[in-house]
Amino acid sequence: MPEEYVGVRYISTCLGSMRDGVELYNIQNQQRSIINLIQSIPHHYFQNNSGNVSYRIESTNYFVITGTAINLQIIDNINEFAIVTSIQDEVVRYYGDILPSSETPLHGKIYLRFPDINWIVHTHPPINLLNQLSIPSSEKYLPYGTFEVGEMVTNLLNDNHSVVLKDHGLVSVGRTDNEVLRYLSSLLIF
Ligand SMILES: [Zn+2]
Numbered sequence: 001m002p003e004e005y006v007g008v009r010y011i012s013t014c015l016g017s018m019r020d021g022v023e024l025y026n027i028q029n030q031q032r033s034i035i036n037l038i039q040s041i042p043h044h045y046f047q048n049n050s051g052n053v054s055y056r057i058e059s060t061n062y063f064v065i066t067g068t069a070i071n072l073q074i075i076d077n078i079n080e081f082a083i084v085t086s087i088q089d090e091v092v093r094y095y096g097d098i099l100p101s102s103e104t105p106l107h108g109k110i111y112l113r114f115p116d117i118n119w120i121v122h123t124h125p126p127i128n129l130l131n132q133l134s135i136p137s138s139e140k141y142l143p144y145g146t147f148e149v150g151e152m153v154t155n156l157l158n159d160n161h162s163v164v165l166k167d168h169g170l171v172s173v174g175r176t177d178n179e180v181l182r183y184l185s186s187l188l189i190f
Pocket residue numbers: 050051122123124144168169
């Protein structure tokens with residue numbers, strides 16, 4: 001990534017602890033599936049505490065997403081996630097003990113635009129591999145963590161399941177965890 005990580009770029013409001021959110025949205029039994037998905041992806045695509053993964057809470061526009069500065073290579077606890085309930089007016093509202101991923105605006109925009117997408121994975125493959133993929137790509141590098149990146153990715157996604165952020169990373173989406181994993185493994189070396 002040609003840009004130094006300087007923390008989240010969104011404004012946020014915390015609504016409560018992760019424990020509060022898990023109880024409120026009754027997702028106690030769903031915790032393992034997102035951790036299992038992350039553990040199924042080769043760890044080097046999440047190097048240097050990078051990358052982020054989320055899923056939609058069924059029949060809502062709320063989503064569970066990895067927290068900021070979390071090492072996905074060893075993630076194993078639901079408290080390392082946050083629940084985002086809104087990105088309205090470009091303010092991220094969430095339950096969690098840590099801030100949701102810096103790419104929360106990107107995930108939120110995708111869920112709002114595509115009601116049948118339920119899983120999103122953002123990885124950081126080696127740049128030379130990334131820029132050779134024959135899938136839609138942004139024309140230039142865009143600063144991470146902005147709502148503009150979310151807008152650009154949703155426009156490129158349309159009928160595609162993966163999009164390249166030039167010189168940065170890969171965004172892949174699916175209806176199920178298995179589907180997004182299948183798409184990812186068709187592009188990257190698993
Ligand atoms: Zn990234």
